[in-house]
Amino acid sequence: MIYDFVIIGGGIVGISTARQLQNRFPHKHIMVLEKEPRPAMHQTGHNSGVIHAGVYYQPGSLKADFCKRGAIQTISFCKEHGIPYQQCGKLLVATNSLEYERMAVLEARCIQNGIDVKRYSGEELREREPAVSGVGALFVPATGITDYRKITGKLAALLVESGGKICFGAEVKAIHEHRDSVHILLASQTVKSRYVIACGGLMADRLARMMHIDIDFLIIPFRGEYYQLPARYNNTFKHLIYPIPDPEMPFLGVHLTRMIDGSVTVGPNAVLGWKREGYGCLNLNLKDSFDMLTFPGFWKVMGKNLLSGIGEFKDSLYKTGYLERVRKYCPLLTRSDLLPYPAGIRAQAVKKDGSLVHDFLFAESRRSLHVCNAPSPAATSAMPIADYLCQKVVDTFEL
Ligand SMILES: Cc1cc2nc3c(=O)[nH]c(=O)nc-3n(C[C@H](O)[C@H](O)[C@H](O)COP(=O)(O)OP(=O)(O)OC[C@H]3O[C@@H](n4cnc5c(N)ncnc54)[C@H](O)[C@@H]3O)c2cc1C
Numbered sequence: 202m203i204y205d206f207v208i209i210g211g212g213i214v215g216i217s218t219a220r221q222l223q224n225r226f227p228h229k230h231i232m233v234l235e236k237e238p239r240p241a242m243h244q245t246g247h248n249s250g251v252i253h254a255g256v257y258y259q260p261g262s263l264k265a266d267f268c269k270r271g272a273i274q275t276i277s278f279c280k281e282h283g284i285p286y287q288q289c290g291k292l293l294v295a296t297n298s299l300e301y302e303r304m305a306v307l308e309a310r311c312i313q314n315g316i317d318v319k320r321y322s323g324e325e326l327r328e329r330e331p332a333v334s335g336v337g338a339l340f341v342p343a344t345g346i347t348d349y350r351k352i353t354g355k356l357a358a359l360l361v362e363s364g365g366k367i368c369f370g371a372e373v374k375a376i377h378e379h380r381d382s383v384h385i386l387l388a389s390q391t392v393k394s395r396y397v398i399a400c401g402g403l404m405a406d407r408l409a410r411m412m413h414i415d416i417d418f419l420i421i422p423f424r425g426e427y428y429q430l431p432a433r434y435n436n437t438f439k440h441l442i443y444p445i446p447d448p449e450m451p452f453l454g455v456h457l458t459r460m461i462d463g464s465v466t467v468g469p470n471a472v473l474g475w476k477r478e479g480y481g482c483l484n485l486n487l488k489d490s491f492d493m494l495t496f497p498g499f500w501k502v503m504g505k506n507l508l509s510g511i512g513e514f515k516d517s518l519y520k521t522g523y524l525e526r527v528r529k530y531c532p533l534l535t536r537s538d539l540l541p542y543p544a545g546i547r548a549q550a551v552k553k554d555g556s557l558v559h560d561f562l563f564a565e566s567r568r569s570l571h572v573c574n575a576p577s578p579a580a581t582s583a584m585p586i587a588d589y590l591c592q593k594v595v596d597t598f599e600l
Contacts, residue, residue, distance in 0.1 A: 501555020
């Protein structure tokens with residue numbers, strides 16, 4: 202049998218794409234290959250669960266566009282399928298004059314991106330969130346929370362109910378592109394397809410290289426370590442509470458997140474990882490580490506961000522340093538409030554010149570499309586990313 206489309210990766214991007222292709226081409230044969238036993242076991246299942254409104258992203262970028270549209274589509278999918286979500290809004294809190302200046306830049310960016318935003322004084326902030334303090338804050342009402350694992354699970358169920366196939370435990374080892382088909386090699390069988398769409402998250406670069414696509418980036422894993430607050434804090438915060446981020450970094454800073462189950466998490470930080478899909482803090486993978494250490498962009502990015510990298514590493518080791526990041530805007534928290542919580546690992550594409558790829562990035566060959574960089578807010582943006590890929594299929598492939 203030859204499939205029309207094989208999608209590699211059972212995270213939210215791969216499963217959304219498969220489902221969207223099925224909606225557009227109901228008679229085509231579609232299969233998802235996922236190496237794990239369930240969908241959403243990597244980034245999609247280890248994140249903050251935030252439905253981002255699109256505050257931070259460069260106007261005109263794919264992130265700005267997809268995130269805004271994705272938030273609307275995500276909420277409407279949750280409503281339609283009874284998946285829990287809440288639009289609790291978010292506060293971005295400035296705690297000093299530098300952050301206050303950066304806050305003004307973010308406010309202007311919200312306006313450029315067409316996102317509703319309000320500015321609060323320090324006093325107004327305290328009235329809204331008595332446990333939080335700062336010199337000012339931005340309020341973004343559209344931001345929400347959900348459970349991306351549930352969304353992915355529902356999309357996967359819909360895909361299968363309508364005749365699509367998902368094969369778990371199916372790790373793609375090699376891919377050969379021929380004139381009229383693509384052969385995808387698993388451990389003990391070969392799957393044939395007319396076209397392939399790779400949505401491999403932390404393995405995106407390896408899947409592109411398997412097809413000899415000329416890419417100039419490497420995926421570098423950045424661990425995002427979280428803590429959870431004790432249950433007595435579950436009703437303390439009405440909103441999501443974020444710091445004002447460093448505009449040079451794609452990471453948003455350690456925030457207080459109301460989770461959809463009612464608990465509150467603290468995090469994530471951004472520490473260099475030594476194993477792409479290893480969640481324990483001592484995990485090391487020789488191949489992943491070798492690839493990083495022999496990639497010129499790794500040394501450049503480390504050189505440029507040496508101080509912040511050391512700071513992240515130190516605060517990862519010493520809870521007190523981590524705590525101080527949150528206490529800047531939420532002084533009532535103490536060390537014993539930080540309870541263990543599983544980490545997540547971000548797939549961040551870094552170019553040979555040491556620059557971090559900020560926007561979503563795609564690559565293609567004659568018979569394949571690759572999602573190369575899909576970091577946050579790609580969970581929020583998964584449905585527009587899927588639309589984009591479907592449009593590419595229509596524009597590029599001979600169907
Ligand atoms: C700590 C953290 C917090 C985040 N917070 C948010 C947030 O609040 N809101 C938001 O919108 N986004 C957030 N994100 C980003 C978001 O989670 C990711 O951008 C999104 O989940 C990416 O989805 P994906 O499908 O591309 O990748 P993944 O979910 O990682 O899925 C990729 C899949 O491909 C499979 N795969 C890889 N290689 C192969 C192979 N060779 N063969 C078969 N299968 C393969 C993997 O097993 C995996 O299941 C966060 C990310 C992290 C890490």
